Amino acid sequence: MTELPLVKDIMSTNIPLVAGDQSLRKAAEVMLNNKLLGVVTVDVDRRPEYVLTYRRLVKLVAENVDLDEQVVKYAVRKPVTIRDDDTVIEALEVMRKENVRFIPVVNNRGEIVGVVEPRHIASSLWDLLPYGTIRVEGLLRRTVVLGGDVTVRIAAKAMNENGVPEIYVRSKQGVLKILREWDFLEAIAHGNVDEDRIEEYAKTTIVRVPSGYDAKAAVELMVANDILRLLVDEEGRLRVITLTDMAFEALKHLEEIKAKTVGFILVKTEPGKEIDLATSLLMIPEVREVYTVAGEYDLLIRAEAPSLRELYTVVSDKIRSDSRIRETTTLVGVEVAEKK
8 A cells, every 4th residue: 555645745845925016026026936836925824825837927918908907906815725634636636627837735724835736746746656657759749939039928828828838949040949937937027028039048958868768767767956857858859848747647647557447545633433333334335444543533534436537526525524533644556466
């Protein structure tokens, strides 16, 4: 059995806070300083009130919005959040369902304690998968290549139209470099997007891997080098694989593993509620067995579901929602050995 990491184990605790009346330019500066792809505005109780993401900022630059406009005018009110004691699987499920890639993390009082992006989750999920699971051919994304003499504003329009977060920049000498998220944010925070040329900001060397490179090794390479993407050589064509791609690809493969349909949930209960709770839990169709246990936890539940996604829905909606439960830890089977 392998315990799935919780969001609090992998989230960024550098919370990118801005005030609602600060400028979009300031928001870009905060994202840049924290190396995060979003900013958060909180209320007096430190609960997330607004979120402005990198993707939204790219769109605003592409649409010629004045960067001195206030954040609150363009941010999303009452943003999607995730709890710090949710699993990384649950976080990715929320991101996929809500089509977001930057989520504030809150505690049980609703106070912000961190933020999470898919790239923060990728490594923890690939630790559960063996080498040779997949090769990178199936994960290739489109690329946008521009000349270095175009403006930052034009680059933003190209990113927005093609749904990509980066631009590949070819110099007059034919050298290919990359305008990363951090480079784009640098231009917004400290430059002039209508006059500055992208060659002034695209200084990063590209890391390449051959077509057919192992996906798990690709994740390890990106994490070790603190980069968000790799360029894949495929018969002269430029293709890209990102840490965000890899997080969702790992989720897909984990869902396909049959052993993942069995979960073991350790439960801490309110004092004296163990027996009553165990009886109630057995009424849940997916719960197969419930044991009282000695030690740090009070109950051990074995649950089964047709898929990993459905298993975690059972844990979230049918088990952990019971008011008699104080805390849970979910474990899943990675390999199954049967006695013959």
